[in-house]
Amino acid sequence: MEIKINDMILAIVTLDETLIRGGGCPVFIAANEEQQQKIGLYLSKILGGVVHDLENGVFLICGH
Amino acid sequence: MQEYLIVLLAATTAGFLNRIILLRRDYRQYPTYPHGQLTHLALGFIAASLGAVAVVAIAKPDYVAVTFLVLAAQEFREIRNMERESLGKLEENKLISRGTDYIEGIARVFEARNYLVIFTSLVTGAVVQIFSWPYAFIAAPLMIMVSLQFMSGKVIGDIAEIQEAKLSFSGTMLKIEDVVVSNVGLPEVREKILREGMGVLIKPKDDDARITLDSPGQRQAIIHDAVAILGTKVDVNEPEYMPMARKQIDQGYIAVYIIANEPDIEFLIEVIKRVPVIESSKGTALKAYYGRKAAD
Numbered sequence: 001m002e003i004k005i006n007d008m009i010l011a012i013v014t015l016d017e018t019l020i021r022g023g024g025c026p027v028f029i030a031a032n033e034e035q036q037q038k039i040g041l042y043l044s045k046i047l048g049g050v051v052h053d054l055e056n057g058v059f060l061i062c063g064h
Numbered sequence: 065m066q067e068y069l070i071v072l073l074a075a076t077t078a079g080f081l082n083r084i085i086l087l088r089r090d091y092r093q094y095p096t097y098p099h100g101q102l103t104h105l106a107l108g109f110i111a112a113s114l115g116a117v118a119v120v121a122i123a124k125p126d127y128v129a130v131t132f133l134v135l136a137a138q139e140f141r142e143i144r145n146m147e148r149e150s151l152g153k154l155e156e157n158k159l160i161s162r163g164t165d166y167i168e169g170i171a172r173v174f175e176a177r178n179y180l181v182i183f184t185s186l187v188t189g190a191v192v193q194i195f196s197w198p199y200a201f202i203a204a205p206l207m208i209m210v211s212l213q214f215m216s217g218k219v220i221g222d223i224a225e226i227q228e229a230k231l232s233f234s235g236t237m238l239k240i241e242d243v244v245v246s247n248v249g250l251p252e253v254r255e256k257i258l259r260e261g262m263g264v265l266i267k268p269k270d271d272d273a274r275i276t277l278d279s280p281g282q283r284q285a286i287i288h289d290a291v292a293i294l295g296t297k298v299d300v301n302e303p304e305y306m307p308m309a310r311k312q313i314d315q316g317y318i319a320v321y322i323i324a325n326e327p328d329i330e331f332l333i334e335v336i337k338r339v340p341v342i343e344s345s346k347g348t349a350l351k352a353y354y355g356r357k358a359a360d
Contacts, residue, residue, distance in 0.1 A: 037250055044250075048301045051249030053236040059249050064303060 008063050010047045013039045015057035068120045074192045075119060078204035079112025079185030080105075082211055086177045104174070107143060111178040115185030123193050140178045147171040159298050160291045160307065165281025169342045173215065180211040218346075220266065220286065221337030223273035228329050229263035229319060240319035241265060243312045253304050257321075260297075262329050264336060266318040271359045274316040275347025282345040283309035283318060289339045294332060295325030 349355035
């Protein structure tokens with residue numbers, strides 16, 4: 001049986017690192033929105049997760 | 065021997081015929097595999113001959129044989145386990161799973177069909193034994209009709225109204241009419257969802273239907289059947305287009321969204337109408353006294 005990571009934040013892509021505290025998952029800092037979307041897309045493909053937008057410049061890549 | 069031969073023949077034929085008719089290869093694509101069908105036909109034949117032999121054993125009379133036949137009938141319980149196990153195993157590698165409720169429902173149906181086959185051949189055999197063989201032509205079709213009646217459960221179309229719904233985004237939140245479904249982060253994914261996504265609302269007709277649709281197992285069955293027929297754009301690394309069914313918590317209706325390979329909303333509605341109501345999810349609130357009281 002394949003073991004998957006479910007319902008967990010796999011990665012964070014942010015424009016503003018001060019919005020994030022704590023650990024447990026890698027945080028990627030993007031220079032602008034375009035780059036953020038690109039990193040988000042890549043990470044979602046690599047990790048098999050879904051990109052969510054908190055609408056404050058923070059993207060989460062979550063496994064569902 | 066000669067007199068029993070006609071009973072055996074008539075009863076076994078009636079039972080086996082019943083199994084063939086009940087084993088429809090239907091639009092839900094199950095059982096699709098010739099081997100699976102053969103297994104069920106073989107078991108159906110065994111069930112039919114069990115019912116036929118029972119009549120002869122009683123008529124003879126040979127009660128020891130009857131006892132053994134009852135023991136043999138126990139074997140058919142294994143069919144449920146067999147179906148459950150094989151469907152459960154297949155589930156692990158499916159993009160959109162059936163869900164355990166649906167599997168359990170299918171497994172039970174497969175078991176029940178064999179009992180109907182035994183019953184059909186038993187009744188047909190008894191009729192031939194008591195009256196004469198031409199009566200088999202009356203008893204067998206009658207029993208087959210009764211079996212079909214037994215096996216035709218309700219479908220979603222019976223318990224709910226299904227209508228087209230509009231997909232929209234408020235910010236990054238995907239909404240189907242007024243039901244919030246999920247958060248979609250990437251703008252291109254949002255555009256694709258708006259362009260190709262289809263949404264429907266499933267509005268329950270009464271309180272029983274509402275409870276049925278509440279069950280996540282029932283919703284998974286709806287999604288599975290929709291995807292099995294219309295296809296999906298979900299892939300192993302594309303979970304963003306995962307179809308979803310969410311409840312409008314205040315009104316109790318269900319909003320379903322799917323990005324299908326065949327974007328035909330009218331067929332999506334027809335497919336959902338034909339999804340079976342799962343036995344274990346069926347709501348029975350209106351059958352209870354306080355349920356009826358609370359409903360008004």
